[in-house]
Amino acid sequence: MIKRESFVDDILKEMREIINQMVPREAKITDIEFEGPELVIYVKNPEAIMQDGDLIKNLAKVLKKRISVRPDPDVLLPPERAEGLIKEIVPSEAEITNISFDPSVGEVIIEAKKPGLVIGKNGETLRKITQKVHWAPRVVRTPPLQSQTIYSIRQILQTESKDRRKFLRNVGRNIYRKPELKSEWIRITGLGGFREVGRSALLVQTNESFVLVDFGINVAALNDPKKAFPHFDAPEFRYVLNEGLLDAIIITHAHLDHSGLLPYLFRYNLFDGPIYTTPPTRDLMVLLQKDFIEIQQSNGAEPLYKPKDIKEVVKHTITLDYGEVRDISPDMRLTLHNAGHILGSAIVHLHIGNGLHNVAVTGDFKFIPTRLFEPANARFPRLETLIMESTYGGSNDYQMPREDAEKKLIEVIHQTIKRKGKVLIPAMAVGRAQEIMMVLEEYARVGGIEVPIYLDGMIWEATAIHTAYPEYLSKHLRDQIFHEGYNPFLNEIFKPVANSKERQDIIDSEEPAIIIASSGMLVGGPSVEYFKQLAPDPRNSIIFVSYQAEGTLGRQVQRGLKEIPTIGEGGRTEVIRVNMEVHTIDGFSGHADRRELMSYVAKVRPRPERVITVHGEPQKCLDLASSLHKRFSISTRAPNNLDAIRLK
Incomplete structure (x- = not known):
């Protein structure tokens, strides 16, 4: 552990020298630290950096890291004073409806009916806010319907900001730790959702990292934990949890069969790392998890977890927008892409090793336009293995137009x-x-x-x-x-x-x-x-x-x-x-039918070398795998739960 800490400190020392050369002295840098998948530069005078629109972009290119610049906590005005000044600076015509603060990232979130007036011509009003209050302003349009869930999540992030900053620093140091071994192999294990619908959970393992994609519960089988829960009894998963080796959990979307058991891990102290997902998925999964507790209570059952465990999920979640690339372990890089299934649903793309292998996990997806969403993304920089749902993968599973x-x-x-x-x-x-x-x-x-x-x-x-x-x-x-x-x-x-x-x-x-x-x-x-x-x-x-x-x-x-x-x-x-x-x-349906599934593999670029069919009744997974092999002459498999497959 000491060696790894020393390794990270050495990296930061080298980066500090480069940053000091590129950032103007007037910015007054006070600290440089990894926080989650980002390199964060704390400054006393953030406007000195804002004047050069290309500075952050150039730093990111040189350092090959995602860069964030944040005001040093010591220069932040108290929230009450900052709120008053913001209301003085922003014209009343902007109709500000809410101002909230996130001390963990030094942001002030300004909700307004006319966000353009908060930003001002060429960002002039934003710059003035930064100069006066030092908080980094983030402007959002006032939602026409107020969400209690979003409000409560902001409250958690605000009140738990010190713990969250500490957590993010621990995550950053884990991501950029010194690799013990060079990545040479990859394997996946189905812990749930293989040849079945419900309790989706996929363990991705290299000789350096362990990452979990989804951790759901089969609500229809709650009376039988062996069928409702992912396989805690899988030897590799039991080992990972016992040794505290799980680097990250990635959630494709909010439905309970993909996210419903996350709080359970925190209730029993089985995980203390980051959860990666999109902002809407974070909000929706909190809503669904709270409702799950209430339904269990109304049915006279002891809930599997408590509201405080859902709060831990919020504290441990790092949100990414579609297309943002982030390191999540020494040998894994994550990008989320639109899946077209529900709000914020994502296809998970993992770039593993230094060009060793690329995996895409579709989660639930839709490959035609709907009234709510665009079709799922089918283009990736690189792709060798595609793991795709088969809910409607049977030969006769054609949905009505x-x-x-x-x-x-x-x-x-x-x-x-x-x-x-x-x-x-x-x-x-x-x-x-x-x-x-x-x-x-x-x-x-x-x-x-x-x-x-x-x-x-x-x-x-x-x-x-x-x-x-x-x-x-x-x-x-x-x-x-x-x-x-x-x-x-x-x-x-x-x-x-x-x-x-x-x-x-x-x-x-x-x-x-x-x-x-x-x-x-x-x-x-x-x-x-x-x-x-x-x-x-x-x-x-x-x-x-x-x-x-x-x-x-x-x-x-x-x-x-x-x-x-x-x-x-x-x-x-x-x-x-x-x-x-x-x-x-x-x-x-928000799921792709047989026609869409076949079309997706035909159109996905680059064409994968291997397709693994999951998330469907046994015959549907097998039928789809067989049909894909015959039509596209590619390797296909429809594994069972607990099957371990070596990808490389």
Whole structure:
């Protein structure tokens, strides 16, 4: 350990000499340190560096590191004084709605309805703010819907800034430690999500580093930890956790089958390193993890983790935007690319060793444009191994075209409303719900729908997070929001359901309505309550718009069961009689279907030498692997959980 610390100190000493030569003396450098995957230069006079727009870029080229310049903590004005000065400097027409501080990075986040006025002509107002308060200003557009999740995350980062800075420095020193061995081999082990859907977890190992991609839970199998949890019993994983050797965890997206067990690691002190993901994924996974706790409690179960463990997830998360390249260990470099699945979902690209091997892990992805997102990225600088999902990898897994799916959705809604019924759409609160909202909003805008659309569960809060990250949405939606000045998420036809009384009023009402409620598989959440009470009435309809996993109530209903036993009040067994119409419209899935999966491999550049199919039922993984091998003459495999595959 001492040798490694000494090695990092020697690197920093060499870098300091170069930086001192290139940075003007007036900047008054006070410290240089690795913090996470960045080299941070602390200065007392940051405006001296800001005057030269190319200085940071030139430093990054010379040092071959990501550079951040931050004000020395000693020169930062107290937040109260800084806030007052900012409000004096920025014209009132900018309509500042919130000012918050992140001491761990020396930033002041200024939310305003007109961010251009906060920036000023050629950045003049920003420079003035920097000169007066010394905090580095970050300007964001005020989200039209306020998110409690985003607010609470900012509060955590602010109150835990000292611990977080210490954590980031430890991470930086670990990344740039002296390598023990030259990278010569790579292997992967499936800890979950291989030939199954749920509990995704992939261990990537070199003779220097250990990195985990995703760490999810199979919510449908909670009664059986052996099927719900990733394989803690895998010898290499047990060894890595026991020895504290896990360098990083990368999360592809927020859904619980990919991120739901992260807080569990912190509850039992199994991990204390960095979690890499996009900003929207961080926010959404916190929302989903909190909801998971609440659902377990409401079902009378002991939650797998506590709110304080989710707080640790926030403290340990380092966010990256698409396309940003970061070192995450001595021999691994990470880049996240758009996956087109849900807000912030990412394809993980790992450049391993000095050109030794390149791996892309798709996570869940979509390869056609949707109302919310652009298609998944298919271009990488280098690529030898592609690890891709196979949820709809079977030879007959062709989804209905989007246009036909939308027509079918509207048709079922109109038929149900005509007979004075209610339409229940169980939907994942993140992704599918917003996709359906955009379809219904367009029809409502032209007068095609006139009944209220109720949003229940986490859907309203998840939608608020979507409005906070318009840059992650499709070009069409961004144009609507920024250039046309119209935000479809804010249409008055959408009505949030605040509590169980409002929910019961909607159920009891004789008026027709559309209800979008979580969860999408009828596993916990308000959708279950709506289903129980609406199912006996033949005037009502339920429309499934997403995948229904084995063992879920949603799969039972989808298969056509007319009587479903359930546990009622007092532990008594009750029977739900399903007289409502049951429809499945698969064209709204956020997963690539068979056609898209084959097309992705055809178009991905460069063409990989090997494709590994995961995240699908056994036959679908095998079918897709076989078809890819036949069509493209490349090596393919559909491994089981616990299989270890050497890539190099």
